[in-house]
Amino acid sequence: MILAIGVNTQLSGLSDKLIYSAMFVYALAMFAHMFEWTFGSKGGVARRSAEQASLAAAAAQVSVTEQVRAAKEAKAAKKVTVTVASADGGTTTLTRTALAGEGAIVVTSGRGEEREIDGPGAAGTSEKGDLAGRIAISLTILGFACNFGGVLLRGLSVMRFPWGNMYEFSCAFGVTMIGTYLLLLALGKPVRWMGLPAVVAATLTLGLATTVLYTADEQLVPALHSYWLGIHVTTAIICGGAFYAAFASTALYLGREAYDKRLAAGLPGGPFRTSASVWERLPATATLDKLSYRINALVFPLWTFTIIAGAIWAESAWGKYWEWDPKETWSFITWVVYACYLHARATAGWRGRKAGYLALLAFACFLFNYYGVNIFITGKHSYAGVG
Amino acid sequence: MSDTDLKATPGNGQPPADEASAERLTSAPVESEAPTGIGVFGWLRWTWRQLTSMRVALILLFLLSVAAIPGSLIPQTAENAFQVQTWQAAHKDLTPIYQKLQLFNVYSSVWFSAIYILLFVSLAGCIIPRTWQFVGVLRAKPPAAPANLTRMPVYAAWHTDADPATAVAAAQRLLRRRRFRVHGSGSAVAGEKGYLREVGNLLFHLSLFALLAGFAWASLASGTGGKLVIEGDGYTNTLTQMDDFNGSAFYGPNDLDPFGFHLDNFTATYQLTGDQMGQPRTFDANVHYWTGSDPTRTKGGVISVNHPLEIGGSKVFLIGHGYAPVITVKDGSGKVVYHDAVPFLPQDPNLTSTGVVKVGDYGQKDGKKVQLGFSGFFLPTAPDSFGPTTGPRSLFPGDANPAMVLTAYEGDLGTDSGVPQNIYQLDLSHLTQLQQDGQPARTKLTPGQGWTLPDGYGSISFDGYKQWASFSVSHRPGNTVALTGAMLAILGLIGSLLVQRRRIWVRAVTTPDGRTLVELAGLARSESAKIAEELADLAVDLQDDAPALDEPEEPEETDASGASAEPDEPDGPSESAAPDTPADATPSAPETKE
Numbered sequence: 001m002i003l004a005i006g007v008n009t010q011l012s013g014l015s016d017k018l019i020y021s022a023m024f025v026y027a028l029a030m031f032a033h034m035f036e037w038t039f040g041s042k043g044g045v046a047r048r049s050a051e052q053a054s055l056a057a058a059a060a061q062v063s064v065t066e067q068v069r070a071a072k073e074a075k076a077a078k079k080v081t082v083t084v085a086s087a088d089g090g091t092t093t094l095t096r097t098a099l100a101g102e103g104a105i106v107v108t109s110g111r112g113e114e115r116e117i118d119g120p121g122a123a124g125t126s127e128k129g130d131l132a133g134r135i136a137i138s139l140t141i142l143g144f145a146c147n148f149g150g151v152l153l154r155g156l157s158v159m160r161f162p163w164g165n166m167y168e169f170s171c172a173f174g175v176t177m178i179g180t181y182l183l184l185l186a187l188g189k190p191v192r193w194m195g196l197p198a199v200v201a202a203t204l205t206l207g208l209a210t211t212v213l214y215t216a217d218e219q220l221v222p223a224l225h226s227y228w229l230g231i232h233v234t235t236a237i238i239c240g241g242a243f244y245a246a247f248a249s250t251a252l253y254l255g256r257e258a259y260d261k262r263l264a265a266g267l268p269g270g271p272f273r274t275s276a277s278v279w280e281r282l283p284a285t286a287t288l289d290k291l292s293y294r295i296n297a298l299v300f301p302l303w304t305f306t307i308i309a310g311a312i313w314a315e316s317a318w319g320k321y322w323e324w325d326p327k328e329t330w331s332f333i334t335w336v337v338y339a340c341y342l343h344a345r346a347t348a349g350w351r352g353r354k355a356g357y358l359a360l361l362a363f364a365c366f367l368f369n370y371y372g373v374n375i376f377i378t379g380k381h382s383y384a385g386v387g
Numbered sequence: 388m389s390d391t392d393l394k395a396t397p398g399n400g401q402p403p404a405d406e407a408s409a410e411r412l413t414s415a416p417v418e419s420e421a422p423t424g425i426g427v428f429g430w431l432r433w434t435w436r437q438l439t440s441m442r443v444a445l446i447l448l449f450l451l452s453v454a455a456i457p458g459s460l461i462p463q464t465a466e467n468a469f470q471v472q473t474w475q476a477a478h479k480d481l482t483p484i485y486q487k488l489q490l491f492n493v494y495s496s497v498w499f500s501a502i503y504i505l506l507f508v509s510l511a512g513c514i515i516p517r518t519w520q521f522v523g524v525l526r527a528k529p530p531a532a533p534a535n536l537t538r539m540p541v542y543a544a545w546h547t548d549a550d551p552a553t554a555v556a557a558a559q560r561l562l563r564r565r566r567f568r569v570h571g572s573g574s575a576v577a578g579e580k581g582y583l584r585e586v587g588n589l590l591f592h593l594s595l596f597a598l599l600a601g602f603a604w605a606s607l608a609s610g611t612g613g614k615l616v617i618e619g620d621g622y623t624n625t626l627t628q629m630d631d632f633n634g635s636a637f638y639g640p641n642d643l644d645p646f647g648f649h650l651d652n653f654t655a656t657y658q659l660t661g662d663q664m665g666q667p668r669t670f671d672a673n674v675h676y677w678t679g680s681d682p683t684r685t686k687g688g689v690i691s692v693n694h695p696l697e698i699g700g701s702k703v704f705l706i707g708h709g710y711a712p713v714i715t716v717k718d719g720s721g722k723v724v725y726h727d728a729v730p731f732l733p734q735d736p737n738l739t740s741t742g743v744v745k746v747g748d749y750g751q752k753d754g755k756k757v758q759l760g761f762s763g764f765f766l767p768t769a770p771d772s773f774g775p776t777t778g779p780r781s782l783f784p785g786d787a788n789p790a791m792v793l794t795a796y797e798g799d800l801g802t803d804s805g806v807p808q809n810i811y812q813l814d815l816s817h818l819t820q821l822q823q824d825g826q827p828a829r830t831k832l833t834p835g836q837g838w839t840l841p842d843g844y845g846s847i848s849f850d851g852y853k854q855w856a857s858f859s860v861s862h863r864p865g866n867t868v869a870l871t872g873a874m875l876a877i878l879g880l881i882g883s884l885l886v887q888r889r890r891i892w893v894r895a896v897t898t899p900d901g902r903t904l905v906e907l908a909g910l911a912r913s914e915s916a917k918i919a920e921e922l923a924d925l926a927v928d929l930q931d932d933a934p935a936l937d938e939p940e941e942p943e944e945t946d947a948s949g950a951s952a953e954p955d956e957p958d959g960p961s962e963s964a965a966p967d968t969p970a971d972a973t974p975s976a977p978e979t980k981e
């Protein structure tokens with residue numbers, strides 16, 4: 001990489017091209033996901049009478065292969081049926097079976113309220129939809145590779161962590177947002193529904209980055225010459241990506257919850273005049289809620305660390321740990337609202353919907369801290385390279 | 388969702404007492420509804436309970452976040468007093484109201500303090516009892532299996548030929564191997580795991596106190612001073628040498644750490660090309676410093692932005708820099724009446740700097756005592772000519788084309804009045820501007836040039852310039868305490884949020900038909916889907932010792948599980964549970980056996 005210093009304009013030019021390509025590919029993925037949702041609504045779970053069957057199919061789809069294997073080996077397997085009561089006010093029990101020697105846990109059946117069961121996903125039962133979804137995921141992976149490459153080359157072109165201004169944060173933010181989603185997908189979590197929100201956000205973020213926030217590759221002001229840049233800002237960006245995933249999950253949880261309520265009250269369609277079929281294809285409220293809680297809970301300690309690292313850095317750069325600079329203040333506010341959310345989940349009368357609103361509010365604070373404070377409020381942190 | 392409430396749905400009657408204690412997986416306070424007891428004491432107790440409840444903690448936390456907002460939108464005195472003055476000048480009508488509401492000092496205001504003090508009182512009232520309670524939990528055995536295991540959220544059962552004692556012993560062994568804390572009693576085993584969750588939670592909340600203690604200590608025993616030093620000058624850490632000093636109860640002017648340093652030179656580099664031309668890239672202050680009272684034994688060092696110098700209990704931070712033109716003033720007779728480097732203060736990123744020269748010892752002119760004052764600009768990179776409206780503006784922060792622009796005043800500077808003066812401003816009330824050709828006299832000088840003042844006042848020359856750097860000298864104990872608190876808080880959070888506390892019970896009893904019924908039940912916070920898998924794994928392992936029998940028909944017990952689940956969930960459409968329970972809860976009974 002010694003050479004890289006010499007050719008930095010070439011590298012950064014390439015980096016810019018990669019970021020543009022990433023944006024373009026994410027946009028394509030977005031269209032593919034839109035097709036997936038559209039096809040899904042036609043081919044899929046149009047009527048409740050058909051639901052039972054399709055849900056069973058969906059449940060089976062989760063682990064078709066294992067089930068086939070399970071059936072074959074059932075004779076030789078030790079099999080245990082575990083009844084799980086859903087604690088979310090529902091009455092569902094899921095049955096899980098453990099196969100000896102396989103280590104595989106297979107969901108064999110669900111019963112009772114359909115609403116407790118995860119929907120079939122964006123594509124519904126449509127094969128075309130499924131194909132579109134698969135294409136979308138492939139495109140997302142390609143976009144991610146470009147995005148990652150763009151950030152990496154930017155870093156190589158300046159030989160420092162490539163997050164010294166808002167353009168650079170935004171590109172890195174794209175990486176962590178899509179990265180979180182792809183990671184969840186790779187871990188086998190049922191998050192295909194997250195594809196659309198993820199690529200929409202990534203496209204917008206990169207779009208904003210390349211148009212409004214673009215900053216040429218340069219070295220940094222002295223305050224940023226610190227390894228704390230690597231620590232504090234890196235964790236902040238990772239938190240951002242993960243908080244976004246949790247946000248998407250919470251928002252859809254609230255939507256699906258509203259839909260379920262409408263359904264119970266006999267009202268047609270989803271909230272805000274959305275089509276019922278969208279909500280039916282999403283995972284159950286309990287699943288979405290759990291996912292958002294898990295992500296938030298996982299990220300909260302990291303966010304705490306980010307703030308503490310920021311304070312340590314502030315001390316070495318400005319001589320004071322904490323000065324209630326707007327950026328510090330809003331990080332603190334974000335932290336407290338996330339703590340509120342975690343408390344709400346442990347407090348009777350607040351879990352569920354109300355806690356969900358708190359999670360949305362917390363993410364709004366995070367976003368405001370990122371865009372609002374950098375652009376509208378001047379403080380010591382105003383080296384973001386805008387305005 | 389809190390474990391406490393997994394089943395505690397009121398309405399269809401409370402669960403039996405054994406379940407209530409078995410299901411309590413946290414030492415979180417139980418919410419109280421109404422005053423207990425009567426009279427003042429009852430109300431006091433109720434108020435205290437409310438204050439230490441989760442709900443109030445939640446509300447206080449929320450209030451804290453809301454209360455922090457105004458401080459980020461309104462300029463704060465502690466952060467930038469100058470900005471506050473500008474703001475107040477621009478909002479004359481709002482200022483008194485804001486001042487009443489302490490909106491210029493939000494973070495030290497009565498209302499902000501009230502919120503966080505209440506929060507910490509609430510925290511103490513919640514956490515300290517919880518800690519004792521948890522110690523009690525650790526001393527006690529895991530709670531015994533409730534009579535009706537089917538009511539637990541995760542449940543499995545099968546019949547076997549093995550005898551109950553074998554099954555129970557095997558379960559005990561398996562649970563131990565999984566590092567559960569195990570307690571066997573006759574036909575049942577109780578196991579519990581994941582105490583780190585509670586430990587982490589307590590650690591987290593307690594370390595918030597450590598953090599607070601660190602801050603409190605710091606605010607009682609720290610002090611910060613500021614000093615602007617010109618290249619070639621020195622600084623000794625005493626009150627007389629400081630430009631300003633903020634002490635505290637236990638760190639006053641007499642407690643200043645003894646040390647000093649000499650600023651050899653200051654270097655700054657800037658971006659030379661591109662969009663970001665003029666952006667600073669490096670600032671370094673090269674110093675020689677000493678500790679104690681012997682200024683001859685010095686060591687060399689560099690103070691730069693992210694690298695403060697630590698000397699004798701204090702830290703010296705580089706916080707600003709600028710230029711100090713060297714100026715000589717001669718009186719009408721050619722006698723030197725002033726010679727010094729005068730720090731000018733930067734006004735913009737290109738270091739357009741303003742400053743004043745106060746010649747207090749000018750002496751007499753025409754038999755009258757006279758003082759001279761100059762005010763003007765220093766431009767490190769001056770343009771060839773200034774526009775009439777923009778005034779002198781530097782083009783670049785480096786000294787590519789330095790120049791000064793000066794105007795002159797004569798009269799009384801007001802320095803002898805005893806009232807402390809701002810050294811960077813002229814008090815114009817007793818000064819008159821020198822005129823030339825009916826215009827205010829004004830000149831532009833480059834280094835080495837001089838200016839002959841009108842009306843025989845003598846001359847001023849711009850000999851050259853030096854750079855200055857400003858430092859903040861800070862003595863701040865309590866950092867280690869706060870930092871340790873913060874680190875423990877993170878550790879605690881990790882334990883609290885990532886570890887699941889859970890219980891598993893295994894019971895084996897002989898049924899009337901002579902077989903053995905093995906029942907497993909598990910309980911965890913509902914965030915954990917893993918408990919089902921954990922139970923399934925355990926059950927599979929347990930079948931090595933207690934193999935399942937072919938079920939000729941539906942076992943009664945599983946049926947009961949479906950039925951008994953209902954009363955707990957009165958709001959669910961329960962008809963869906965009952966009819967299809969047997970078929971679904973124990974599917975494919977025939978293929979169960981090997």
Ligand code: HEM
Pocket residue numbers: 336339342343345346389390413414415416439440441444448506507508509510511513514588592595883884
């Ligand atoms: C002042 C009174 C406070 C009380 C009574 C309180 C109480 C509690 C309790 C009981 C839990 C555990 C819930 C459970 O185990 O299910 C908890 C969790 C937590 N508390 Fe507090 N807390 C207080 C203050 C704070 C403060 C000031 C913060 C930080 C801003 C905070 C942050 C947290 C976090 C992050 C959790 C983890 C949530 C979880 O386990 O799901 N708490 N708190």
